[in-house]
Amino acid sequence: MKKWLTTGFILLIIGFLAACGSNDDNSSSEGGESKEITVGATAGPYSDMLKKAIIPNLEEKGYTVKVIEFSDYIQPNNALDNGDIQANLFQHTIYLENFAKENNMDLTALITVPTAPMGIYSNTFDSIEDITDGATITIPNDPTNAARAFNTLQDEGLIVLDENADPLTVSEKDIVENKKNLEFQPIEAGQLPRSVESADLAAVPGNFALAAGMDLLTALALEEMLDSYRNVVAVKTENKDDQLAKDIVEVVESDAFEKVIDEEFQGFGKPEWMN
Structure with missing residues (x-):
């Protein structure tokens, strides 16, 4: 009887350890x-x-x-x-x-x-073609996002950038032609969505636009982003x-x-x- 009880106890312990191992797996x-x-x-x-x-x-x-x-x-x-x-x-x-x-x-x-791409937003103009001479545009004041804004404006035919400039680091000094004589107003990126109320145009990074409840598809133009x-x-x-x-x-x-x-x-x- 003791022998059978001992054997049964050992089998019980083995079964318990096997179950633990299964849970770990x-x-x-x-x-x-x-x-x-x-x-x-x-x-x-x-x-x-x-x-x-x-x-x-x-x-x-x-x-x-x-x-x-x-x-x-x-x-x-x-x-x-x-x-x-x-x-x-x-x-x-x-x-x-x-x-x-x-x-x-x-x-x-x-x-x-x-x-989410950067967008060019406006409460003043209904399209890129409607933009008038001397319009104001707010842009991010940090170099990385500012470069994105200038690349987007070039893609939309509003400015021309120096062809020798690095697209990742272009700045206002690299503009060789400002076709609409846009006036650039650099501000903190987080303030860009609100600036649509005061400026003619605003270049707003997608994450800030979405955080402010803006619809990406209402932008006059969306950025063709570099990867x-x-x-x-x-x-x-x-x-x-x-x-x-x-x-x-x-x-x-x-x-x-x-x-x-x-x-x-x-x-x-x-x-x-x-x-």
Whole structure:
């Protein structure tokens, strides 16, 4: 009797340990990576993009995903670097590379996603063709977004830029022809949506336009963005070849992702790889 009781107890312990092992397997992906992840974004359209277009498809792959929303452009990369989150979506490549260099971080852009473009908005004119001589236009006062504004104005035929100037760094001094004698008024990007009330025109980056409740499709013109200005999903460089990174890329490249973009994010410019 003692022998049978001992044998039964041992089998019970083995069964318990096997069950624990099974539970551990269920919380990990291939190679032992955790299937419980946290991703970060700034509150607004890119948090929405995570929730509507990316996370549902990651959940189908067995992930449990928590989203943290940040209110600034500094903490998402700090959280990524120290391991509090496994990926983030809020920044373009130029910002990512500069931030990582200045803060001694090793971060990598995993894949580029559709991004809200800068728009030329006006309560004064109904079209680009209606713009009159000497019209005022507010533009971002930071060099990166100002360059985007000048490139957009050139694309719309309003100015001509020095052909030798770097498109990523062009400024007002690179204008060789100002066809409408536009008067430029640099202000902080966050104030640009409100400036539509006081200036004839305003060059408003897409994220600030959406945050202010503006409709991208009401702009007189939308930016033909360089991919360097499109937002990316970023990870720590040491994790860029992990299964999670591969799964994120697969999700973003899927037809299901593009379908949500076309339905829910109208006006967003798609990166070159999607075209």
